[in-house]
Amino acid sequence: MISAKQVADFQRDGVVKVEGIFTDWVDLMAAGVARNLANPSEYASENDVAEGRFFDDYCNWTRIPEFEQISRKSPTAELAATVMQSNTAQLYHDHVLVKDAGTPTPTPWHQDSPYYFVTGEQTVSMWMPLDPVQDASLRFIAGSHKWDRMVRPVSWSDDSDFYEGEHDWTPVPDPDKDPADMKVLEWPMNPGDAVLFDYRTVHGARGNLGKTSRRALSLRWLGDDARYIVRPGRTSPPFPGHEMTAGQRLREDWFPVIWDKTK
Ligand SMILES: O=C(O)CCC(=O)C(=O)O
Numbered sequence: 001m002i003s004a005k006q007v008a009d010f011q012r013d014g015v016v017k018v019e020g021i022f023t024d025w026v027d028l029m030a031a032g033v034a035r036n037l038a039n040p041s042e043y044a045s046e047n048d049v050a051e052g053r054f055f056d057d058y059c060n061w062t063r064i065p066e067f068e069q070i071s072r073k074s075p076t077a078e079l080a081a082t083v084m085q086s087n088t089a090q091l092y093h094d095h096v097l098v099k100d101a102g103t104p105t106p107t108p109w110h111q112d113s114p115y116y117f118v119t120g121e122q123t124v125s126m127w128m129p130l131d132p133v134q135d136a137s138l139r140f141i142a143g144s145h146k147w148d149r150m151v152r153p154v155s156w157s158d159d160s161d162f163y164e165g166e167h168d169w170t171p172v173p174d175p176d177k178d179p180a181d182m183k184v185l186e187w188p189m190n191p192g193d194a195v196l197f198d199y200r201t202v203h204g205a206r207g208n209l210g211k212t213s214r215r216a217l218s219l220r221w222l223g224d225d226a227r228y229i230v231r232p233g234r235t236s237p238p239f240p241g242h243e244m245t246a247g248q249r250l251r252e253d254w255f256p257v258i259w260d261k262t263k
Contacts, residue, residue: 001021001075001078001079001082002016002018002021002079002082002083006018006083007082007083007085010083010124010196010197010198011085012143013140013142013143013185013201014140014142014143014144014145014146014197014198014200014201015140015142015185015195015196015197015198015201015203016083016195016196016197017187017189017193017194017195017196018079018193018194018195018196019190019192019193020190020192020193021075021079021192021193021194022074022075022076022128022191022192022193022194023191023192024192025070025074025192026130026191026192028066028069028070029066029070029128029130029217030130030215031066032064032065032066032067032070032096032217033096033098033130033215033217035064035066036057036060036064036067036096037055037096037098039063039064040055040057041057041058041059041060041063043057043058043059043237044056044057045057045156045157047105047156047157048157048158049103049105050105051102051103051104051105052099052100052101052102052103052104052105052207052208053098053099053100053103054097054098054099054100054103054105054107055096055097055098056095056096056097056098057095057096058093058094058095058096058237059093059094059237059239060094060096061091061093061094064094067094067217070217070219071091071094071219071258072258076089076126076219076221077089077091077221077258077259078259079126079194079196080124080126080196080219080221080223080259081221081223081259081261083124083196084122084123084124084221084223085122085223086122086223086224086225087224087260087261087262088223088224088257088259088260088261088262089221089222089223089257089258089259090221090222090223090226090249090250090252090255090256090257090258091219091220091221091222091255091256091258092116092118092123092220092221092222092250092255093219093220093237094217094218094219094220095217095218095219095220096215096216096217096218097127097215097216097218098213098214098215098216099136099205099207099208099213099214100208100213100214101208101209101210101211101212101213101214102208102209103207103208104207104209105207106204106205106206106207107138107156107203107204107205108154108156108159108172108204109141109151109172109173109174109175109202109203109204110151110153110154110172110202110203110204111144111150111151111153111199111200111201111202111203112125112199112200112220113150113199113200114150114151114152114153114162114169114231115153115162115235115236116199116231116235116236117228117229117230117231117235117239117242117244118199118222118226118227118228118229118250119226119227119229120222120223120225120226120227121223121225122222122223122224122225122226123198123199123200123220123221123222123223123226124196124197124198124199124220124221124223125196125197125198125199125218125219125220125221126194126195126196126218126219126220126221127194127195127197127216127218128193128194128216128217128218128219129189129190129191129193129214129215129216130191130215130216130217131191131212131213131214131215132188132189132190132191132212133188133189133210133214134188134210135206135209135210136205136206136207136208136209136210136214137186137187137188137189137195137205138186138195138197138203138204138205139175139184139185139186139203139204139205139206140184140185140186140195140197140201140202140203141173141175141182141183141184141185141201141202141203142182142183142184142185143183144173144182144200144201144202145197145198145199145200145201146200147170147200147202149168149169149170150169150170150200151169151170151171151172151173151202152167152169152170152171152172153169154172162233162236163231163232163233164232164233165232167232173202199220222250222255226249226250227246227247227248227249227250228244228245228246228247228248228249228250229246229247230246239254242254
C-alpha cells in the first residue's frame, strides 16, 4: 500500500504524499462531509473569515456513520500503522475542513502537536481532499517534526495565543520569507490522494482562490508510543471528562485501536 521509500520519506521529512489510495472511498467521504456540514457539532467553527467560508469541525465519527466506516474499513488504519512504523493504529479523531472557492484566508503555519494532549514519535494526520487542489493544498516545512521546540500555537481566527501565560514556544515561522532556511513541500492533489504527516510537522495552507470548494477529511492516528500529556490549558479537541493522567496510553473506549498487527 505504501513503498519502503515513502515510509523513509515520511520518517525523514515528516510528511509524504500517497496517490490514489482512497479513490474507492471518495464518495463515502463526500457523503460524510455533506452530513457533517448539514449537522455541525458544538465544535464546528467558521473561523471568522471576512470573505468566503472556512468551516471546520471535528470528533464526529461516533455520530456520522460514513466517518466510522472509513476509519474502520478503509486502508487508513493499516496505512497509518505502516508509515508510523507502529504495530497499532489508534483513532484519535476525525476533522473536516472546507475552504470555499474565493476564500483568501490562509491556514496559519502550525504543528498539530501543541494543540493536542498527546506526545510521542509515532503519530500521523492523514489529510484527504475531496476536490482537486493546486495552490490551496497543504504546505509542509520538511524536517520540522525534529525541531527541538514546539511552535507557538495560535487561534486560527485571530492569530492570538492559544494558551494563556508564558511558554517556551518557538515563534511561528514564515518559510516564504526565509526560503533559504526552510524547505517547503507541497503537491497538487486529487480526490483519492492523501498527505500523511507527523503531528509535529509544521504545516499551513494558502487561501482558496480557485473556482471550486476545497473539501477535506482528515483522520488523526496514534501509534504505539503515543501517550497522554498535560498541556497548559484546554486542548483542541478538548475531550471533556476524559480522566486520563500523564504518561497513560489514550483510553481505548474513546480512542479505539483499529489496526493491531500483533493480533
Ligand atoms: O485544511 C487546512 O487548511 C488545514 C488542515 C490542517 O491544518 C490539518 O489537517 O492539520
